[in-house]
Structures are given as C-alpha cells and as structure tokens.
Amino acid sequence: MNPKSVIKGRGAQLNVPNRFFEFSHETRDDFLEYCQKEGEKADKNKTKYLEVFPKTIINKVESPDVGMLYSMNAYQGCEHGCIYCYARNTHEYWGYSPGLDFERRILVKKGAPKLLEERLKKKSWKAQTIVMSGNTDCYQPAEQRYKITRQCLEVFLRYKHPVGIITKNALILRDLDILKALARDNLIAVNVSITSLSEKTRQILEPRTATIKRRLETVKTLTDNGVPVNVMMAPIIPSINSHEILSLAKAASDHGAYAIAHTVVRLNGAIGEIFTDWIKKTMPDRADKVLHQIEDCHGGALNDSRFKTRMRGEGKIAEQIHSLVRLARAKYFKDKAVPKLNTSLHETYKDGQLKLF
Numbered sequence: 205m206n207p208k209s210v211i212k213g214r215g216a217q218l219n220v221p222n223r224f225f226e227f228s229h230e231t232r233d234d235f236l237e238y239c240q241k242e243g244e245k246a247d248k249n250k251t252k253y254l255e256v257f258p259k260t261i262i263n264k265v266e267s268p269d270v271g272m273l274y275s276m277n278a279y280q281g282c283e284h285g286c287i288y289c290y291a292r293n294t295h296e297y298w299g300y301s302p303g304l305d306f307e308r309r310i311l312v313k314k315g316a317p318k319l320l321e322e323r324l325k326k327k328s329w330k331a332q333t334i335v336m337s338g339n340t341d342c343y344q345p346a347e348q349r350y351k352i353t354r355q356c357l358e359v360f361l362r363y364k365h366p367v368g369i370i371t372k373n374a375l376i377l378r379d380l381d382i383l384k385a386l387a388r389d390n391l392i393a394v395n396v397s398i399t400s401l402s403e404k405t406r407q408i409l410e411p412r413t414a415t416i417k418r419r420l421e422t423v424k425t426l427t428d429n430g431v432p433v434n435v436m437m438a439p440i441i442p443s444i445n446s447h448e449i450l451s452l453a454k455a456a457s458d459h460g461a462y463a464i465a466h467t468v469v470r471l472n473g474a475i476g477e478i479f480t481d482w483i484k485k486t487m488p489d490r491a492d493k494v495l496h497q498i499e500d501c502h503g504g505a506l507n508d509s510r511f512k513t514r515m516r517g518e519g520k521i522a523e524q525i526h527s528l529v530r531l532a533r534a535k536y537f538k539d540k541a542v543p544k545l546n547t548s549l550h551e552t553y554k555d556g557q558l559k560l561f
Contacts, residue, residue: 210485210486211249211304212249213249213285213411213412214249214285214304214307214308214411215284215285215286215287215289215307215409215410215411215482216285216287216292216302216303216304216306216307216478216481216482217303217304217478217481217482217485218303218304218478218481219301219303219304219305220301220302220303220474220477220478221301222296222299222300222301222302249308250308251283251307251308251309251310251345252308252309252310253310253312253346253349253350254309254310254311254312255311255312255313255314256280256298256311256312256313257313257315258313258315258319259319260319260323261276261277261313261315261316261319261320261323262274262275262276262319262320262323262334263275263276263277263338265338267511268511268512269511269512269514269515270338270515271465272333272335272338272368273332273333274332274333274334274335275334275335275336275337275338275339276316276320276334276335276336276338276356277313277336277337277338277339277340277342278312278313278316278336278342278347278350278352278353278356279310279311279312279313279340279341279342279344279346279347279352280294280295280298280310280311280313280339280340281295281298281300281305281306281307281308281309281310281311281340282306282307282310282340282341282344283307283308283310283344283345283346283412284307284341284344284345284372284373284410284411284412284413285307285410285411285412286372286409286410286413287408287409287410287478287479287482288409288439288441288469288471288475288479289306289475290470290472290475291306291339291340292306292473292474292475292478293472293473293474293475294339295309296474298311301474302473302474302475302478303474303478307412310344310346312346312350312352313352314350314352316352316355316356317352317355317356317358317359320334320356320359320360321359321362321363324359324360324363324365324550324554325363325554325555325556327554330547331365331366331547331548331549331550331551332366332547333366333367333368333393333545333547334360334365334366334367334368335367335368335369335370336353336356336367336368336369336370337369337370337371338370341370341371341372341373342356342369342370342371343369343371343372343373343375343376344373344412345412347373347375348375353379354378354379354382357379357382357383357386358382360386360391361382361385361386361391362553362556363550363553363554363556364389364391364549364550364552364553365391365549365550365553366390366391366392366545366546366547366550367386367391367392368392368393368394368395368545369392369393369394369395370395370397370436371394371395371396371397372396372397372398372410372413372414372419373413373414374414374418374419374421374422375414376394376422376426377422377425377426380425380426380429380431383426383429383431384429384430384431386431387429387430387431387432388430389546389549390543390545390546391545391546391549392431392432392545393432393433393434393542393543393545394426394431394432394433394434395433395434395435395436395465396419396422396423396426396433396434396435396436396461397419397435397436397438398416398419398420398423398435398436398437398452398455398456399437399438399439399440399441399445400416400444400445400448400452401416401448401451401452401455402416402445402448403415403416403417405444405445408486408487409441409444409445420455420456420459421459423435423456423459423460423461424459424460426460427459427460427461427462428460432462432542432543433460433461433462433542434461434462434463434464434465434542435452435453435456435461435463435464435465436464436465436466437449437452437453437456437464437465437466437529438465438466438467439466439467439468439469439470440466440467440468440469440525441469441494441498442469442494442497442498442500442501442521442525443490443493443494443497444487444494446521446524446525446528449466449525449528449529449532450528450531450532450535453529453532453533453535453536453537454532454535454536456536457536457537457540461537461540462537462540462541462542462543463533463537463540463541463542464529464532464533464536464537466525466529467515467516468501468515468516468517468522468525469498469501470498470501470502470506470507470508470514470515470517471498471506471507472507472508472509472514473507475507476506476507479506480495480506483495497521500519500520500521500522501517501518501519501521501522502514502517502518503518503519
C-alpha cells in the first residue's frame with residue numbers, strides 16, 4: 205500500500221457518479237498537477253453538516269432479512285466511513301455520491317425528537333420496537349455536537365416506548381443514565397457492531413469508529429448496568445475477518461454480551477465499485493482473492509438482491525461462515541438471549557405521563 209495514494213481517515217477513496225444524475229464530476233490529472241505545483245490541496249477532506257427538514261422520522265421496514273419492523277435515522281450519511289456500508293447507496297437519493305460524499309456530507313435532522321414525539325402520541329400508534337440507526341449510526345461524530353439521539357431517547361423514556369440501538373461508537377455511554385432508566389422497564393436493547401479484534405483491520409475497514417478495545421469496554425459497561433447487548437459481527441468478509449469468528453464471539457461473551465448476530469458481506473449498488481477501488485489500494489496483495497471469495501458467496505457476483513439469501517450468502521464459503529457462527533453460539537452463548545422488549549407500558553403513557561383513570 206502506498207500511504208500517499210490513500211485519503212487518510214476515510215473509507216471510500218473516490219466519489220463514484222450519482223446514478224440519478226446525467227452529469228458527473230471528474231478530478232482531472234492536469235488539475236492535480238496544477239495543485240501540486242502551486243502547493244495547494246486538491247481536496248481539503250472536510251466534513252460538512254447540512255440540516256434537512258423531513259416530514260416524518262419513523263420508517264416501516266419491509267425487508268424480511270432484518271430483525272426490525274420500524275427504524276429511524278437522526279442523520280443521513282455517516283462519518284464512520286465503513287467501506288462496506290449498505291447505506292451508502294441511500295445518499296444518492298439526497299443528491300450526493302455514495303463514496304466520499306457519504307462520509308463528508310452529513311445530513312442532520314434536528315427536528316427528529318419532535319417528529320418522534322408526534323408519532324408516539326398518535327392514537328393509532330401501537331407500540332413496536334423502533335430501532336435507531338437502521339441506516340446510519342445514531343452515535344456517529346455528529347452526535348457529539350447535535351445530541352439528537354439523546355433527545356430522542358428522552359422521548360422514548362417519557363412515553364415508556366421500546367427502542368433498539370445499533371452503534372459502533374462508545375459515545376453511547378454518555379447516555380448511560382437514560383439507558384439504565386429504560387432498562388429498568390425492559391425498554392432498551394443495544395446492538396454493538398464489532399467486526400474484528402485487529403486494530404489494523406478496523407482502521408482501514410472503519411476508519412472513524414471507536415477502537416475495538418473501547419467497543420468491548422462499552423459492551424461490558426452496558427451489560428454491567430443491566431442494559432442487554434447483542435454483538436453484531438457484521439459483515440463477515442472472507443479472508444479479511446472470517447478467520448476471527450470464534451475469537452470475536454468469545455471476546456463478546458467474556459465482556460457480557462447476551463447474543464451475537466452476523467451477516468455475509470454483499471456489495472450492492474455502487475458499493476461494489478467503491479469497495480473494489482478501496483481494496484486494490486489498501487490490500488493489493490489479497491484484493492483479487494477477497495473479491496473472488498465474495499463473488500463465490502453470491503453466485504458469481506459481488507451483489508445479491510434476493511430476499512432471504514442476500515445477507516446470508518450461498519455456497520461453500522458462506523456455509524463455512526454459518527457453521528462457525530453456530531459453533532460459536534453453542535460454545536459461548538448457551539442459555540443466553542436478548543430479552544423481548546416491553547410493549548405494554550406505552551399506551552398508559554401516551555400523553556407523556558401515567559394515566560391514572
């Protein structure tokens with residue numbers, strides 16, 4: 205790997221064209237040469253936060269492949285920069301590239317807490333677990349500035365409504381006071397994503413996420429305080445982290461996790477091009493091997509859009525992954541499970557306080 209050829213602190217190394225646009229932006233060699241001669245930076249690599257004003261915040265999940273009925277996202281785009289992230293493609297709907305734009309153009313929904321409260325107060329709404337971060341991480345760096353996730357958790361607590369969280373960031377511990385209060389009524393479950401025990405692997409796969417050590421500490425702190433945690437080993441990427449399944453599961457169990465889950469990587473939409481460019485720059489010695497093994501899991505293609513198979517994969521490599529996960533569950537998570545969340549309290553707190561009559 206040539207360090208000078210890699211954009212530091214980012215997963216994607218290019219902006220692929222937006223499929224909805226007729227025209228695309230190209231950085232030409234003569235422009236790069238001019239910048240070099242003038243001592244200027246062709247790309248300042250800065251993150252921009254842009255406020256947006258959606259009319260709704262709760263999304264009904266139609267996919268049978270994910271274990272949620274409803275999700276909400278306080279932010280669109282994610283500065284964590286995970287190279288494999290399936291959410292990259294959604295940035296095209298906002299007019300941006302799923303490549304570097306996804307990591308550097310973060311759309312902020314300041315009105316999310318109000319929209320959430322309006323939905324929970326509706327007479328027609330029946331309590332079902334709403335998962336924060338169904339698309340992008342609710343504890344990404346932007347949350348330090350805007351605190352939208354914390355405000356939403358306060359709404360969930362006020363209305364005694366069940367909520368799930370998916371995150372890679374130890375920032376979640378900032379809100380431990382609210383999480384403990386939710387946990388007392390069995391209203392919270394947290395999914396901490398840990399894809400590797402290798403810091404070197406994490407740094408190139410997920411450049412702006414919390415360290416592995418901090419994530420494992422986060423699992424322990426949450427479970428020690430009565431907050432149930434499921435560790436997401438997702439995605440498993442052949443020849444990158446597939447050899448770590450058992451050791452990762454053991455570490456998760458040792459730190460108190462209630463359960464583990466996994467998916468097999470798929471590179472849908474523009475992610476195939478983004479991932480291919482990335483791995484040839486960061487892991488040139490094994491790029492072809494990894495890409496061919498991913499294709500082996502999806503019938504010869506990097507992507508698979510079929511429900512019920514797209515996130516599991518098929519073939520010998522995928523089955524080896526599933527077998528290792530089954531073994532890990534039997535060995536380290538016997539008689540463990542994340543409890544089903546409580547949906548019975550919300551109706552009596554629909555106006556934000558306990559109804560006495």
